[in-house]
Every structure is written in C-alpha cells, then in structure tokens.
Amino acid sequence: MEALDKIKRISKDPYSYALNLKQATGKPVIGNFCSYTPEELIYAAGGIPFRLFGTKDDISMADAHLQAYCCSLVRGGLEDALNGNLSFLDGTVFPHTCDSIQRLSDIWRLNADFAFHIDVVLPVKLDTESAKIYMVDVINGFKKNLEAALNITITRENLTKSIIVYNRIRKMLGEIYEIRSNSPDSISAADVYHIIKASMVMERDELLELLIKLLDELKNKATGSTLDTKNKKRIMLSGGICNHPDIYTALEESGAEVIWDDLCTGSRYFEGEINETGGPIEAIADRYLTRIVCPAKHMGMTVRGESLVHQAKKHDAAGVIFLLLKFCDPHAFDYPYLKQFLDDAGIPSILLEVEEQLPSDGQLKTRFETFVDMLD
Numbered sequence: 264m265e266a267l268d269k270i271k272r273i274s275k276d277p278y279s280y281a282l283n284l285k286q287a288t289g290k291p292v293i294g295n296f297c298s299y300t301p302e303e304l305i306y307a308a309g310g311i312p313f314r315l316f317g318t319k320d321d322i323s324m325a326d327a328h329l330q331a332y333c334c335s336l337v338r339g340g341l342e343d344a345l346n347g348n349l350s351f352l353d354g355t356v357f358p359h360t361c362d363s364i365q366r367l368s369d370i371w372r373l374n375a376d377f378a379f380h381i382d383v384v385l386p387v388k389l390d391t392e393s394a395k396i397y398m399v400d401v402i403n404g405f406k407k408n409l410e411a412a413l414n415i416t417i418t419r420e421n422l423t424k425s426i427i428v429y430n431r432i433r434k435m436l437g438e439i440y441e442i443r444s445n446s447p448d449s450i451s452a453a454d455v456y457h458i459i460k461a462s463m464v465m466e467r468d469e470l471l472e473l474l475i476k477l478l479d480e481l482k483n484k485a486t487g488s489t490l491d492t493k494n495k496k497r498i499m500l501s502g503g504i505c506n507h508p509d510i511y512t513a514l515e516e517s518g519a520e521v522i523w524d525d526l527c528t529g530s531r532y533f534e535g536e537i538n539e540t541g542g543p544i545e546a547i548a549d550r551y552l553t554r555i556v557c558p559a560k561h562m563g564m565t566v567r568g569e570s571l572v573h574q575a576k577k578h579d580a581a582g583v584i585f586l587l588l589k590f591c592d593p594h595a596f597d598y599p600y601l602k603q604f605l606d607d608a609g610i611p612s613i614l615l616e617v618e619e620q621l622p623s624d625g626q627l628k629t630r631f632e633t634f635v636d637m638l639d
C-alpha cells in the first residue's frame with residue numbers, strides 16, 4: 264500500500280520530513296507536546312502543528328535544566344531543542360496541562376532559541392459554565408498571539424475550512440481504528456500506530472489526501488474476519504503518550520493484538536467532532552471541553568473510568584495494558600481508580616512502566632505472555 268508506506272516513512276523520521284517540508288514550502292512548523300493544543304488555529308494560520316515525542320538520543324544537555332525525575336518526554340523534548348535537532352521549528356505552543364509541561368514551558372522560553380513561544384492557559388476544570396466562557400476567551404487569545412507571531416490574519420473562512428479538514432481527518436482516523444477493531448487482519452496495530460503518529464506531524468492537506476487513499480485501500484481489503492480469540496487475545500492500551508511500535512509487535516508475538524486504545528497519542532487525539540455551523544472559536548472550544556478527558560484535566564470523578572470500561576466493552580477487549588511513562592504523575596494518580604473500574608467490570612489489567620528505552624525483548628515478552636495466559 265503506497266499511502267501506508269509513505270506514512271510509515273514519515274512516522275519513522277518526522278524530523279527529516281519537517282525539515283524538507285519547511286525548505287520546500289516555507290510554511291511555519293509549530294511544535295507542541297500535548298493533544299490539548301488547539302491545532303485547528305495553527306492550520307488556519309497556514310502552519311503545520313508538529314507533535315514532539317521526546318528523543319531517542321541520550322539525554323545530557325537537558326539535565327542541566329531538569330531534574331532526573333521528570334518524564335522522558337519532557338527531558339527528551341528539551342534535549343532536542345537544545346542540541347539543534349528541532350531547528351525546523353518556527354515556534355512552540357504550550358497548553359496548560361501537567362506540571363512538567365508547565366515548568367518545561369518556562370525553561371524552554373529562557374533556553375531554547377525559537378522565534379516565538381505561546382502559552383495557552385486552558386481551564387483545568389472543564390465541566391462548568393464558566394470553563395466554557397474561559398475556554399472561548401483563551402482560544403481567542405491564542406488566535407491573537409498566533410496572528411502577531413506569524414504576522415497574518417486568521418479569517419473566519421480559514422477557521423471554518425480548518426474545522427472541516429480536522430473533522431475529516433479525525434473521522435478517517437476513527438474509521439481506520441474501527442477497521443482494525445472489526446477486521447484485525449486488514450492492518451497491523453503497529454501500522455495503525457504509525458498512521459496516528461504521522462497524523463500529528465504531517466502537513467494536514469497532504470495527510471488528508473493520503474488518508475483518503477489509504478482508507479479506500481483498507482475498505483477494499485477489510486475481510487470482516489474477527490480474531491481467532493482462542494489463539495489471539497484482544498487487548499486495549501491506556502495511558503498518555505506511546506512512542507513504541509515494538510510494544511505492538513511484542514504483544515503479537517505473545518498471543519495478543521491491540522485492537523483499540525485510550526492514549527493521548529491514539530484515540531483521544533481523534534475523538535470528538537467539531538460543530539461546523541455557528542461560531543468557529545466557540546465550536547473549537549466546545550470540542551476541547553467535551554473530548555475524553557486526560558488526567559491533567561478534571562471533569563468529574565468517574566468520567567474517565569466509565570469511558571475506559573465503555574471502550575473496553577465496546578471493542579470486546581479481553582484485557583487492558585496501562586502504559587505509564589516513568590515519572591508521569593498525572594497518569595500515575597489516575598491509575599488506581601481506573602484499575603478499580605476495570606476490576607469492578609471484570610476486565611483484567613496490568614501496569615507497564617516504560618521509558619524512552621523499552622525493557623529488553625525477552626523481559627517484555629515474558630510479562631506480556633504471563634498476562635495473556637491469564638485472559639479468558
């Protein structure tokens with residue numbers, strides 16, 4: 264599949280892609296670490312929202328600014344900013360989410376050398392009337408800051424087009440996930456991971472074209488075959504960021520298939536449609552208020568647990584693997600209550616703490632095999 268091959272090449276080397284794209288088009292590339300970044304405005308401004316996933320290099324320069332007990336996403340991102348790997352970035356946007364990202368924002372502003380830096384101080388509690396008013400205000404403020412940084416005007420027409428493009432992209436990503444869940448033979452979980460990762464870094468018009476082709480090919484290929492559940496167990500992943508395609512292959516080799524996820528670099532990225540009628544800023548604000556919440560935000564005491572159980576049941580998952588990035592406090596705090604929800608629903612789970620480097624193949628496989636063996 265030609266479209267998939269291209270997407271995989273980009274996912275495996277996003278920095279070269281961004282560098283070439285920048286040289287070819289001159290479009291501003293704007294870095295961000297979090298799926299609460301209102302990307303629709305960056306697209307409307309003619310820019311490319313570029314999700315940062317940390318680094319695969321050794322971390323040394325960042326250690327002069329950050330404690331060793333910060334998560335590897337934050338430390339790795341800073342390392343790449345300081346060592347010049349992100350030279351293609353025009354600026355960076357920091358939504359107000361976890362403490363680590365907020366502190367990184369201050370350090371980044373003082374030490375990384377990019378043309379602009381915007382904080383988007385989103386509300387923390389999302390389910391109140393005042394949060395809605397505040398969110399609209401924040402997104403309007405982001406629009407003004409972006410216009411000033413790029414010396415352009417974001418028109419209502421630009422915003423409306425952006426909403427339409429984003430809705431199409433997110434809908435297609437959802438369809439690809441559904442195909443994977445309903446007909447796992449059609450596309451591997453590792454390939455779905457590459458599609459999502461590329462979707463967060465690519466020029467979005469180019470992405471849209473590739474996704475249309477890919478989805479066409481997949482729909483023709485989808486066999487409708489379900490998993491042979493005696494030999495393969497259906498697994499769901501839950502957590503924050505996952506930047507480890509090897510996890511999917513290790514699970515496959517252990518007799519399981521990832522058929523859905525609740526990751527911020529997964530279903531939480533594409534979940535939630537934006538209303539295409541009415542005020543665009545209000546509609547964008549509404550999506551960020553109502554999408555499945557991450558642990559750095561609040562929307563009641565049970566919403567995330569209910570959503571996790573609902574998704575696990577809907578996709579017939581035999582078990583859930585929590586991927587916890589080492590030193591990620593928000594997800595560590597949410598874990599006991601989410602596990603309790605799964606226990607109460609009779610869905611087995613395990614917690615896997617990961618860093619930039621995964622445990623050795625053998626160790627990972629043993630843990631997965633032990634878990635998979637106990638699933639019905």
Ligand code: SF4
Nearest residue numbers: 297360503527557559
């Ligand atoms: S888990 Fe939440 S705070 Fe962390 S990167 Fe994802 S959306 Fe942002």
Ligand code: SF4
Nearest residue numbers: 334361363503588591
């Ligand atoms: S939510 Fe967790 S993984 Fe994401 S930046 Fe914050 S501490 Fe790191």
